[in-house]
Amino acid sequence: MIQHLAIVGATGVVGREFLKLIEQRNLQADRLSLLASPRSTGSTLSVNGNDIMVEVTTPERLADVTVAVFSAGASVSREFAPVVVRAGGVVVDNSSAFRMDDDTPLVIPEINADDIATHNGIIANPNCTTIMLLMAVAPIHRAFPVKRIVVSTYQAASGAGLAAMEELHSQTRDYLDGKPLRAEVFPHPIAFNLFAHDSKVEPNGYNGEENKVINETRKILHAPEMPVAVTCVRVPVMRAHSESINLEFHDPVTPEQIRALFASAPGTKLVDDRERSHFPMPIEADGIDDVLVGRIRADASRPDGRGIELFVAGDQLRKGAALNAIQIVESLATITAPEPTA
Amino acid sequence: MIQHLAIVGATGVVGREFLKLIEQRNLQADRLSLLASPRSTGSTLSVNGNDIMVEVTTPERLADVTVAVFSAGASVSREFAPVVVRAGGVVVDNSSAFRMDDDTPLVIPEINADDIATHNGIIANPNCTTIMLLMAVAPIHRAFPVKRIVVSTYQAASGAGLAAMEELHSQTRDYLDGKPLRAEVFPHPIAFNLFAHDSKVEPNGYNGEENKVINETRKILHAPEMPVAVTCVRVPVMRAHSESINLEFHDPVTPEQIRALFASAPGTKLVDDRERSHFPMPIEADGIDDVLVGRIRADASRPDGRGIELFVAGDQLRKGAALNAIQIVESLATITAPEPTA
Numbered sequence: 011m012i013q014h015l016a017i018v019g020a021t022g023v024v025g026r027e028f029l030k031l032i033e034q035r036n037l038q039a040d041r042l043s044l045l046a047s048p049r050s051t052g053s054t055l056s057v058n059g060n061d062i063m064v065e066v067t068t069p070e071r072l073a074d075v076t077v078a079v080f081s082a083g084a085s086v087s088r089e090f091a092p093v094v095v096r097a098g099g100v101v102v103d104n105s106s107a108f109r110m111d112d113d114t115p116l117v118i119p120e121i122n123a124d125d126i127a128t129h130n131g132i133i134a135n136p137n138c139t140t141i142m143l144l145m146a147v148a149p150i151h152r153a154f155p156v157k158r159i160v161v162s163t164y165q166a167a168s169g170a171g172l173a174a175m176e177e178l179h180s181q182t183r184d185y186l187d188g189k190p191l192r193a194e195v196f197p198h199p200i201a202f203n204l205f206a207h208d209s210k211v212e213p214n215g216y217n218g219e220e221n222k223v224i225n226e227t228r229k230i231l232h233a234p235e236m237p238v239a240v241t242c243v244r245v246p247v248m249r250a251h252s253e254s255i256n257l258e259f260h261d262p263v264t265p266e267q268i269r270a271l272f273a274s275a276p277g278t279k280l281v282d283d284r285e286r287s288h289f290p291m292p293i294e295a296d297g298i299d300d301v302l303v304g305r306i307r308a309d310a311s312r313p314d315g316r317g318i319e320l321f322v323a324g325d326q327l328r329k330g331a332a333l334n335a336i337q338i339v340e341s342l343a344t345i346t347a348p349e350p351t352a
Numbered sequence: 353m354i355q356h357l358a359i360v361g362a363t364g365v366v367g368r369e370f371l372k373l374i375e376q377r378n379l380q381a382d383r384l385s386l387l388a389s390p391r392s393t394g395s396t397l398s399v400n401g402n403d404i405m406v407e408v409t410t411p412e413r414l415a416d417v418t419v420a421v422f423s424a425g426a427s428v429s430r431e432f433a434p435v436v437v438r439a440g441g442v443v444v445d446n447s448s449a450f451r452m453d454d455d456t457p458l459v460i461p462e463i464n465a466d467d468i469a470t471h472n473g474i475i476a477n478p479n480c481t482t483i484m485l486l487m488a489v490a491p492i493h494r495a496f497p498v499k500r501i502v503v504s505t506y507q508a509a510s511g512a513g514l515a516a517m518e519e520l521h522s523q524t525r526d527y528l529d530g531k532p533l534r535a536e537v538f539p540h541p542i543a544f545n546l547f548a549h550d551s552k553v554e555p556n557g558y559n560g561e562e563n564k565v566i567n568e569t570r571k572i573l574h575a576p577e578m579p580v581a582v583t584c585v586r587v588p589v590m591r592a593h594s595e596s597i598n599l600e601f602h603d604p605v606t607p608e609q610i611r612a613l614f615a616s617a618p619g620t621k622l623v624d625d626r627e628r629s630h631f632p633m634p635i636e637a638d639g640i641d642d643v644l645v646g647r648i649r650a651d652a653s654r655p656d657g658r659g660i661e662l663f664v665a666g667d668q669l670r671k672g673a674a675l676n677a678i679q680i681v682e683s684l685a686t687i688t689a690p691e692p693t694a
Contacts, residue, residue: 158653162504162596164546164585178544179528186525202520202590203635204506206647206663211626215607215649215661224652237653239661241596243506246588248544254504254583256598265557284553293545305548307557310566311500311579319581321548 012039012343014099016075018067018090019082020044020055023172024104027332028079029057035336037343045071047082075099077342079335095131102133102338104331109134109226116229119337120277121148126341133338138330139163139219139242140226142251145301145329146322149275150257150268151231157316158237158258159227165207165219165242166292168249168326170195175248182246200246207242217242250292251330252323262315265306277329278303290323301329354381354685356441358417360409360432361424362386362397365514366446369674370421371399377678379685387413389424417441419684421677437473444475444680446673451476451568458571461679462619463490468683475680480672481505481561481584482568484593487643487671488664491617492599492610493573499658500579500600501569507549507561507584508634510591510668512537520588542588549584559584592634593672594665604657607648619671620645632665643671 015037019025025046031037044055045067054061065071067090072078078094080087080103087107094101108114115125116134118141126133136144143161150156167178174195181191181201191199198205209218216224219242228236245252272280281290282304290302301324309317324330357379361367367388373379386397387409396403407413409432414420420436422429422445429449436443450456457467458476460483468475478486485503492498509520516537523533523543533541540547551560558566561584570578587594614622623632624646632644643666651659666672 160502160598160653162583164506164587182524183528186521186528197629198633199635202588203633204587204589204594205633206629206631208629211629214652215626215647216652217629220652237655239598239651239653239659241504241598241647241661241663243594243596243663245506245546246544247546252546252585254585254596256502256581256583284557287539287548287550287553287559289548291540291545291547293541305557305583309581310556310558310562311502311581313579317581319583321583321585 013076014041014043014074015039016043016045016072016078018045018078018080018086020064021046021050021053022081023168023175024081024327024331026055027327028081028336029055031332031336033058035340037336037339043071043075069093073097077102077339079339080104081331091132100129100131100133100342102135102335104135104335106137106222108132109136110229116226117338118144118148118230118334119341120145122230122232123341126338135331135335135338136226136230137219137222138169138326139165139251139253140223140230141330141334142253142301142322142324143223143255144227144230145278145324146255146303146320147257148231149271149278153271154263154267155260156236156257157260160239160256161223162241162254163243164245164247164252166245166247166249166251166326167200169251170208178246178248196244200244202246204243204245207244216240247292248296249325249327250295250323251326252290252292252321255320255322256309257318257320258312259316259318263318264315265308265318268306268318268320272303277301280304282306290321292323295323295325297325297328299328299333355418356383356385356416357381358385358387358414358420360387360420360422360428362406363388363392363395364423365510365517366423366669366673368397369669370423370678371397373674373678375400377682379678379681385413385417411435414441415439419444419681421681422446423673433474442471442473442475442684444477444677446477446677448479448564450474451478452571458568459680460486460490460572460676461683462487464572464574465683468680477673477677477680478568478572479561479564480511480668481507481593481595482565482572483672483676484595484643484664484666485565485597486569486572487620487666488597488645488662489599490573491613491620495613496605496609497602498578498599499602502581502598503565504583504596505585506587506589506594508587508589508591508593508668509542511593512550517590520590524588538586542586544588546585546587549586558582589634590638591667591669592637592665593668594632594634594663597662597664598651599660599662600654601658601660605660606657607650607660610648610660610662614645619643622646624648632663634665637665637667639670640667641670641675
């Protein structure tokens with residue numbers, strides 16, 4: 011039981027998904043605070059049948075919080091997460107603010123839950139694209155050490171928030187109606203189009219999203235030198251990310267060996283029916299917890315047997331964000347459960 | 353001047369694009385026959401202001417054809433292309449029927465135009481995905497020999513024909529209207545979804561489209577051992593294909609060296625503005641001849657400098673099909689021009 015749980019960014023698309031998961035997973039908290047920016051306050055959100063007023067995020071409201079989940083962007087996390095920590099609470103942060111800090115564990119519970127114990131008040135939730143990639147790659151890497159990762163993504167609008175999903179929706183209708191397309195959230199039209207991820211291109215030529223995937227992969231796998239080549243692309247899909255992954259290995263490995271791993275890899279589901287051409291698709295990943303893994307095949311470019319190709323799809327808002335965060339919160343509740351609450 | 357030009361599959365999406373190109377490029381033919389299957393005959397199509405009746409494809413109608421362009425699928429090509437060849441005509445075939453035959457040149461004019469001269473009556477037009485890939489890779493490979501190609505595609509509905517484009521259009525509207533989605537052309541819904549290319553998965557785990565890319569790349573580059581890893585994915589885009597390409601080299605190469613090549617590589621246009629995050633997009637490739645090339649960067653996974661990543665987008669119906677075919681026809685007209693027509 012958590013004494014006081016706060017959701018910062020409760021009205022956002024990840025915040026709302028988190029509230030659904032509180033109900034579905036029966037997460038118990040004595041008190042639940044829903045916080046947001048001033049422009050969202052005054053509204054109410056329903057959790058377990060109770061209407062809860064959304065309040066503005068202030069240091070005062072965070073002063074006695076036991077666990078706070080932040081999904082309101084890096085600047086809000088930087089401003090308010092330290093408030094929670096100073097008051098003795100724990101923050102699970104969905105933003106990129108603290109992910110690469112040495113004293114902040116970056117956690118996908120199925121992969122590196124043990125890292126949670128090292129926290130100093132903040133536990134970071136990885137970038138959604140990193141989570142999808144590693145849900146497939148980590149179980150493989152544990153069994154057959156990976157030498158190099160090459161990945162290209164197919165990322166949904168949801169990763170850019172509710173307004174981006176609405177833009178995809180309304181812009182698509184405008185396209186069908188022959189109206190001019192207005193791009194306000196994304197820098198380019200997203201309807202029937204795709205483009206390089208809209209984060210800023212950094213000096214190495216990779217955009218911010220891509221560098222997150224590289225750096226976070228290394229941190230989560232405890233493999234600081236892991237070679238990762240990544241291309242992040244936004245596609246006209248609502249809320250599930252897909253990724254085409256090419257893996258190189260130190261030693262030969264067979265598709266059968268890889269496929270066998272996904273019979274038991276937690277949080278994944280094998281969808282790999284060559285006969286029916288049925289493989290991971292965003293439409294089937296949408297709304298579910300498991301990351302779909304399939305198209306597992308020996309890399310045709312490596313006759314030495316040291317390559318595997320595969321394809322994944324996972325719900326960006328669930329395992330890519332809110333589900334991973336609530337799993338961390340649940341781990342915390344377990345870890346902190348024995349302490350007396352009186 | 354071509355004596356008698358026939359378009360087999362004139363009513364299809366590639367056939368119609370070919371007719372547009374006849375006008376735009378002022379391709380001269382004494383006589384033009386538009387042929388199609390029995391269900392399309394009786395209709396008329398306009399070329400240079402003349403309404404031309406579409407006739408059913410028969411051996412008789414092909415008997416005195418000088419040049420025939422086939423875009424009606426592999427079985428039609430297998431049945432009727434030999435008729436043209438036996439009568440002394442030349443076939444430019446858009447289908448996969450003859451592409452891998454040893455005595456059929458497989459040609460992208462910017463890359464291996466010299467191969468046309470070796471033909472025995474049939475010249476094959478490569479698969480659209482292969483064309484987009486090689487328009488970027490061939491100029492690079494010529495300057496800096498490529499050691500291995502890893503590519504993931506983002507393929508438009510147009511590759512599956514007019515009915516597929518209509519399905520994307522109507523299914524998207526149904527989605528927005530909250531109606532159930534009917535998938536008739538594609539095996540899975542395409543609206544706001546994506547899936548592994550719908551060609552049959554072959555014994556090596558790659559689907560037909562992917563194996564075409566592997567085999568055709570090797571043939572066109574005259575590099576029978578070129579290692580190619582490829583993942584072909586259908587996305588909800590109307591008519592331009594995009595590809596995320598990772599290249600390994602024998603020797604170190606810089607992004608600047610690669611970028612410089614596209615200042616002069618014919619049929620390509622460099623779109624690589626990091627500041628404005630402006631890179632190749634299907635919406636900008638749609639309807640144009642050039643293949644857009646950009647996102648050229650040193651592969652972050654290869655500190656030895658022997659890797660480059662890039663992204664391309666090109667119109668599947670133009671350079672991916674009809675434009676490449678008409679370029680071959682134009683080369684033929686040049687080659688055969690000196691022969692007396694009396």
